[in-house]
Amino acid sequence: MNATDLDACTSLLAEVRACTLCRDELPLGPNPVLQLHPAARILIVGQAPGRKVHRSGLPFDDASGQRLRAWLGISREVFYDAERIAILPMGFCYPGTGKSGDLPPRPECAPAWRAQLLGHLPNLQTTLVIGQYAQRHEYGAGAASLTDLVRNWRKDWPRLVPLPHPSPRNNLWLRRNPWFEAEVLPSLRTLVAKLV
Template sequence: MHPHDQEPLDALLTRVRACQLCAAQLPLGPRPVLQAHADARILIAGQAPGRRVHASGVPFDDASGERLRMWMGIPRETFYDPRQVAILPMGFCYPGRGTSGDLPPRPECAPAWRQPLLDRLPQVRLTLAIGLYALAWHLPARKGQPLAEAVQSTCARPDAPVLALPHPSPRNNGWLQRHPWFEIELLPLARARVAAALPTLRKNGSSA
């Protein structure tokens, strides 16, 4: 048995937040940004922090986060309650800028940390996979499938454990304009799944 197999989540998170695995490749240095608790009912699997999130240390502390919370139909206090929502991007640190936006998540991160963290989130009822890297990990059978097809086939299924979502970044406005059915037809279904997964929203009878 590996010595870390029985490691509590808090101890694992401490090691993750001290990670130096990609330090030499990160332009601003390592600053893992994530949120997790063993009671979390929803997992948000994003891509990697942007520069603003690197500066604040708060996941989705940007325009993408504002849109994502609107899509989910939940307030900030629910979104940032780790007992309700876990936020584990495919790369925990800001990877730097490329020619057309941020670089992809560092490839070392997910193999090193992702499965041990997921193994310690036994209460997750719904995963939101945002972006192609999260889709490849959480929906491997759909790897290479056009994003629109993955979104349609998961969000329309009332029992799908993983929902594929387009990235909520303003950079993705073109995709949203080309696929208006997402916000009109599928977003209400996804929002209902979020509400059903969160005890506080069920208890309150509201998703706002």
């Protein structure tokens, strides 16, 4: 990686962080939250920041992040090292709350920024696809259910790794699917340890 690549990435990140594309639709206003560096070898694709993450400006700076870091077997320091891990949710701003949790990511975000940002990640080795919104984008609208995608995690391993959302709201899913912690997480931790 040369200085020009890093400067171009830094410039794009500044542009994204100044984005106001869907300002009028956001209950707390725009505050794009993402993490990117051209050296990153792991990409985490989630849905959109929650209220707490909106306030802190740090991706996964909440209970979901604690669980995700435990799943990956890494510390906060490693997780927030952009040279190791890129974090690009499907929507960069908090979308608001609906009847059963946060609203879906704003639809304007991914088409506006995703391809440009991914173009600055030449060293990716694996992409962790977290939750149904990210999985629909990555696998297509007609893809299998979240449970079936995660159950068939070896299919695109290690290029793509589908995961349930680590939210405490998914405790029931985790209890009903003990194979996830028994089978998927040990392999995931081994993979992440090699890449960070």
